[in-house]
Amino acid sequence: ILRNPLKSRLFKMLCEEMGAEHTALLFLSDARWEAPHENNIRRWYRQSVDSGCLCKGKSSGRPRVPHADVKRVRETYQRNPRESLRRGSRELQMPTTMLWRVLRKRVMMKPYKLQLLQALKPQEKVARTHFAEDIKEKMEDDGFLEHLVFSDEADFI
Known part of the structure; x- marks a missing residue:
């Protein structure tokens, strides 16, 4: 009913002459589904009168x-980047979600946790030292460096 310009004008005239309650009843009989609430019809009428469009x-x-709040957030988290969001929101007196959004989108800070994945054991440190000494001796050979390949690949075929 609202997309057709002719029906739109008819709708406007009905609202002016009969009121929102009667227009809702006409809508029900014409469209064969539950009519919109009177408040919606009134709002549509005001909108059509004000802007000429629905x-x-x-x-x-x-x-x-x-910007002042963004600056406060930046200064706070530069001083202490390990501060939690909840503590920061209490300190800065702003909602946690707003603080999270400012940190991610405006200050460009992202949360992460350092994880030590490959800790060296004492015997591995000794083995690394022996390996470094062996490589140093082999590098003194003239042909060794020509056959040495450095790569970040894990497997060689």
């Missing part, structure tokens, strides 16, 4: 975080 307008979107 199209959805642009929404303002999420309000931007002020």
Whole structure:
């Protein structure tokens, strides 16, 4: 009913003459499904009178975080990057989700946790030292470096 210009004008006239309640009843008999609420019909009527169109307008979107708040967040997390989001939100008096969004999108900081995956054991340190000494001796040979290949590949075929 709202996309057809002729029906749109008819809808506008019905709203002006009969009111939202009667227009809802007509809508029910014409469309054969439950009529929209009166408040929606009133809102559509006001919108058609104000703008001449029943199209959805642009929404303002999420309000931007002020530059002063972004600066405070940046300074706080440069001083102590290990501070938790909850503690930071209490200290800065801003919601946790807002703080998280500012840190990720405006300050460009991402959370991570250092994990030691390959810890060296004492016997491995000794083996590394022996390997380094052996390589140093072999490098004194003239032909050794020509056959040495450095690669980040794990397997050789």
